[in-house]
Amino acid sequence: MAIFVRTKYAMRDGMRVSTKREANDLLTEVDLAVQEEIVARIRTAFPEDQIFAEENGLHELPANRDGRTWLIDPIDGTQNFVRGLFPAFGVSLGFAVNGKPVAGGVAVPGKGELFLAEKGGGAFRNGERIVVSDVDAMGSARAEIDFSGPWDREEILQKFSPLMVAIGQVRCHCAAVIGLCSIATADMDAYVHVALNPYDYAAAMIIVEEAGGLVTRLDGSPIHVFDGGRGVLASNRLLHDALIDVIV
Amino acid sequence: MAIFVRTKYAMRDGMRVSTKREANDLLTEVDLAVQEEIVARIRTAFPEDQIFAEENGLHELPANRDGRTWLIDPIDGTQNFVRGLFPAFGVSLGFAVNGKPVAGGVAVPGKGELFLAEKGGGAFRNGERIVVSDVDAMGSARAEIDFSGPWDREEILQKFSPLMVAIGQVRCHCAAVIGLCSIATADMDAYVHVALNPYDYAAAMIIVEEAGGLVTRLDGSPIHVFDGGRGVLASNRLLHDALIDVIV
Numbered sequence: 001m002a003i004f005v006r007t008k009y010a011m012r013d014g015m016r017v018s019t020k021r022e023a024n025d026l027l028t029e030v031d032l033a034v035q036e037e038i039v040a041r042i043r044t045a046f047p048e049d050q051i052f053a054e055e056n057g058l059h060e061l062p063a064n065r066d067g068r069t070w071l072i073d074p075i076d077g078t079q080n081f082v083r084g085l086f087p088a089f090g091v092s093l094g095f096a097v098n099g100k101p102v103a104g105g106v107a108v109p110g111k112g113e114l115f116l117a118e119k120g121g122g123a124f125r126n127g128e129r130i131v132v133s134d135v136d137a138m139g140s141a142r143a144e145i146d147f148s149g150p151w152d153r154e155e156i157l158q159k160f161s162p163l164m165v166a167i168g169q170v171r172c173h174c175a176a177v178i179g180l181c182s183i184a185t186a187d188m189d190a191y192v193h194v195a196l197n198p199y200d201y202a203a204a205m206i207i208v209e210e211a212g213g214l215v216t217r218l219d220g221s222p223i224h225v226f227d228g229g230r231g232v233l234a235s236n237r238l239l240h241d242a243l244i245d246v247i248v
Numbered sequence: 249m250a251i252f253v254r255t256k257y258a259m260r261d262g263m264r265v266s267t268k269r270e271a272n273d274l275l276t277e278v279d280l281a282v283q284e285e286i287v288a289r290i291r292t293a294f295p296e297d298q299i300f301a302e303e304n305g306l307h308e309l310p311a312n313r314d315g316r317t318w319l320i321d322p323i324d325g326t327q328n329f330v331r332g333l334f335p336a337f338g339v340s341l342g343f344a345v346n347g348k349p350v351a352g353g354v355a356v357p358g359k360g361e362l363f364l365a366e367k368g369g370g371a372f373r374n375g376e377r378i379v380v381s382d383v384d385a386m387g388s389a390r391a392e393i394d395f396s397g398p399w400d401r402e403e404i405l406q407k408f409s410p411l412m413v414a415i416g417q418v419r420c421h422c423a424a425v426i427g428l429c430s431i432a433t434a435d436m437d438a439y440v441h442v443a444l445n446p447y448d449y450a451a452a453m454i455i456v457e458e459a460g461g462l463v464t465r466l467d468g469s470p471i472h473v474f475d476g477g478r479g480v481l482a483s484n485r486l487l488h489d490a491l492i493d494v495i496v
Contacts, residue, residue: 085419085430142331149417153413154413157413161405164395164401164404164405165401165402165405166398167398169327169397169422170395171333171395171420171421172393172419174419182333187333
C-alpha cells in the first residue's frame with residue numbers, strides 16, 4: 001500500500017481531484033482506494049467491529065461509542081499529497097475500545113516509515129523502539145502548530161498566539177500524523193490543533209502515548225475519541241502543564 | 249560537500265554544539281567547516297571579491313556595499329540540522345553586484361537537491377528548469393511563514409496575523425532556503441520573514457526571481473542586500489500585491 005501511495009504521489013499531476021470544502025480540502029481517488037482496501041481487510045478479519053473513516057459514508061459516529069472501533073484516515077495531509085509537499089502525508093489506522101486508542105499504525109510512504117504501537121507494548125518506527133524527548137523548558141522546545149484550513153484560522157490565532165510567543169521553535173507541516181509522530185520520535189516536543197476528527201489522531205495518539213508522551217484535549221482533559229471534542233494537545237509529557245498554561 | 253553535510257547530520261548526536269543566542273540559535277562545527285571550504289575557494293578564484301558570511305568574523309558589512317560580494321550561509325536551518333528535522337536545511341552561496349543577487353546556489357543535502365540560477369539564465373533544480381506556480385488567489389495559495397526564534401515572535405504575530413487568516417495554507421519549516429526555493433519549484437506560493445540577514449536569502453532570491461517570482465521588502469520596495477532592511481517577502485509574482493495588502 002505504501003508503494004501504491006508513493007507511486008500515485010509521483011503521478012499526482014494526472015489525478016482526478018474534486019473540491020470537498022473550499023479549495024483546500026481535497027479528496028483524491030487515492031483516499032478512496034486506500035480506505036476501501038483497509039475496510040475490506042477489517043470486515044474480513046473482524047466482521048463485528050465498527051468502522052469510522054473519513055471518506056465514503058463511514059463518517060457517521062458509530063452506534064456504540066464505547067465499542068470496538070477502527071478509525072481510518074486513508075491519506076492524512078491530503079493537501080500536501082495533492083498540491084505536493086513531499087513527504088508530509090501518511091496513512092492512519094487506529095483501533096479504539098471505550099473511546100481510548102489501544103492500537104495504531106501510521107505509514108509515511110514518502111519517508112519509508114511505518115509507526116506501530118499497541119497499549120502497553122511501546123511505540124516503534126520500522127521496528128525500532130522510539131521515545132519522546134526530554135526537553136522540559138518552553139524556550140528550548142519545538143511545537144508543531146497545525147494551521148489547518150482558513151475556516152479554523154481565527155480560532156487558531158486566538159487560542160495559540162501566546163504559545164507562538166512562548167515556544168522556542170514553531171513548525172507547521174499541516175498533517176496530524178506527521179506532527180504527532182514527530183513527538184514520538186523526539187524530533188518535536190509538542191503538537192496542537194483546534195479541530196481534529198477522531199480518525200486524524202486516534203492512531204498517532206497511541207503511538208505518542210506508547211513513546212512516553214501525553215495526548216489530551218487543549219485544556220488537559222482526557223480524550224474519549226467520540227466525546228465530540230475537537231482540540232488536541234500532544235506533548236512529550238514534561239511540557240504538558242506549561243503548554244496548557246499558555247493555551248487560551 | 250553535500251555528502252559531508254549529510255554524513256554529519258547522521259552523526260549529529262556526537263557533535264559539539266555551542267550556544268550562540270539563547271538556546272535556539274545553534275552553531276556547529278559543520279557551519280564552520282563548510283564556510284571555510286567555500287571561502288577558500290572564493291579567495292583562490294576571485295581574490296579581489298568581498299565575502300559576507302554568517303560565521304567566523306566575516307559578518308561585518310563589506311566596505312563597498314555595491315561591490316562584487318559573495319554571501320555565504322554555510323548551514324541555513326541550523327536548528328533543524330542540530331536538533332534534527334530532516335531534511336529542512338541547506339547550504340547557501342549567493343553573489344551580488346550593486347546589492348542585487350546575480351547568481352546563487354543552494355544545496356539541500358537531505359533531499360539531494362542542488363538549485364542554481366544566474367541573472368537572465370533561468371533557475372534550475374538538479375539541472376532541470378523550474379518555474380513558479382500560477383496560483384493567483386489568496387484563498388487557494390500556500391505561504392511559508394517563518395516563525396524564526398522567540399526574539400522575533402511578537403513582531404511576526406503583529407505583522408503576519410492578517411496574512412495567516414487570509415491565506416489558504418500555512419507551512420513553516422524555519423529555513424529560509426527551504427521556504428524560498430519551494431516557491432521556485434511551485435510547491436509553495438509565498439514566503440515571509442521579518443528579519444533575515446543578507447546571506448540567508450541572497451542565493452535563494454535570484455533562484456526565485458529566475459523561476460519567475462518576485463522578492464522584495466515586506467512593503468514591496470526593492471531589495472539592496474546591504475540596505476539594512478531585514479523583512480523579506482517572496483512570491484510567485486501574481487500574489488505579490490495581495491500579500492503586501494495584508495502585511496501590517
